[in-house]
Amino acid sequence: MLNFNVTLIFMAYGAPGPLNYGVFFVTLVTYLATMFANMILMLVIYCDTSLHKPMYIFLFNLAVNGLIGSSAVLPNIMSNLIDNMKNISYNNCLLQVFFINFYAGCAYGILTVMAYDRYVSICKPLQYHNIMTPAKVGLLIGVVYIFPMWFLAVQLHFTSSLPLCRYTINKLFCDNLAVVSLACFKSALVDLYGLVGVVIFIVCPLSLVIMSYVRILFVSLKASANAKKKALKTCAPHLITFINFSSASLFSVIYNRFSNYLPKELNVFMSIHFILIPPLLHPLIYGMRTESISKSLKKILQKKVFAFEFHLKSEDNMKKSAFSCLN
Template sequence: MSLSSLNITLFFTGYGPPSALNYGVFVISLVVYFTTVVANVTLMLVICLDASLHKPMYVFLFNLAINGLIGSSAVLPKIMDNLVDDIKDMLYTDCIIQVFCINVYGTCAYALLTLMAYDRYVSICKPLQYHNIMTPGKIRLLLFIAYFVPICSLGIQVYLTSRLPVCRYTINKLFCDNLAVVNLSCAKNPWADLYGICLVILFVVLPLIFVVFSYVQILFVSLKASVSAQRKALKTCTPHLITFINFSLASLFSVIYNRFNFSLSKEVNVFMSVHFILIPPLLHPLIYGIRTKEINNSIAKIFRRQIFALGFNLKTEQRCNEALFITSK
């Protein structure tokens, strides 16, 4: 990034003038962001506090919740600020950081969902070897790869984008993305475009192929199993399938919105632009909280424990007060 770019201010034209729609979107964004934070933090606390959930699937789910918070926090607070502010602007450096965080959120989410599919594949297709394959050391290695490779690869992409000279200063969207920043430049870097295509193949196409392959194998194994085993496999895989399909659709909407210009209403444009950031981080913990029996049981267990502890403390305090009253007499 050149020194001349450090103090550049970019302006967003996607918000339009202050209106009732802006304030309505602000309220919706605030409620969704608050719910997203509460839902993901609750899920993370439940997984941390219940030792029975210290399993590979829930370790990956814990990291998916962290990733969702990163994606939401990178975009929604700034969107809410611009919705109610008269001047919708952002420093170029902050825009580059936002692009990096959004890309990390998207690629790491796909990586984590791929690891969860692999966990389901080993659990159902190789149940006797599961504990030998999914060891704590291997889980740490897989998580390291899921974070390290995307962060380093995307760091290079964002660096290439930041080196482009800036000759435009308006973005017709609600937040920064890599294509929007590239379009601010009058120059083109074909190597950066080629590198971006390679990243899409590596972090989107290949994970999609792997997940589909995993579930094809799970389907073949399940068809040969008993009815009860089929039901158990379906129950185990349903939350992950719903999560993966939901995130893939959100990503598809985002790509369509970023790559193609359709004559859509402002409301539809607003929804398509924030859907990728707004919906998946909110739905992922809710889907697993509703569809996963172990998490439901853990939440109920923690609540019962807290209620019991509160009742015990109240009884103890009452007995102490009674003892003090008798002593004073």
């Protein structure tokens, strides 16, 4: 690696002050809420065997992916907000680039296979169990994780091969475009590879999701009112989640292109929106909009409360028995 011992400096933070402390507090609360919400969702799906179905397995992986994306960036951002030194080693910067892109690519991949699952469920209900077999679900999840990992490893190799002539990043965290812009010259190969990545990880998933919902819409229009209502209830959480993530991605693209021309406050919000908001909203949307998950969560909580009350009553009875024996 050409830039093994290089240290990069973030210029977007400014000195610690009221704005930084306010952003730190909001980021900390959101990060903790994100960890809690995703872990609760994962726990509910893991504990309730009735949720061991393709849709919920994909949702479990979406929660895991949200934890990866948040943990890859937010702790570093919070540290820089209150620290006087706003720097990062080049190696750690590349690692951050990898995990941010991995989070984005996997999120779109998981949302795409979830759309496919909804399409099979609604358009081919009698063949659902023959199509969405455990082997196929495992294959889809494997592709969602392994292909982005391989593709991004190659991208990271290309990026790290560029010699640097600048060492300051005018953003809150590292992304591939920010690192490439520090290079002494532009590489047509790196630009082309990045464009291919956009097509594979954004354009193709978006097209597949749209195609799936067009087919679902056509089938739903011919169905009964009850079937339409059921289809809407099934698809609503996924649609809301997909639109939310796509909006956040659009914010990120706008930020990457126009960050130098935006006010600092707007710059700060748009830079962390992509990592901050979707991982928190996804489990909340599914927790509130999916009846099966809500019921499972209530069931688990009731069991815990019942077990706690039983434990307290047992202790109380033991104390009464001991008191009676003494008398």
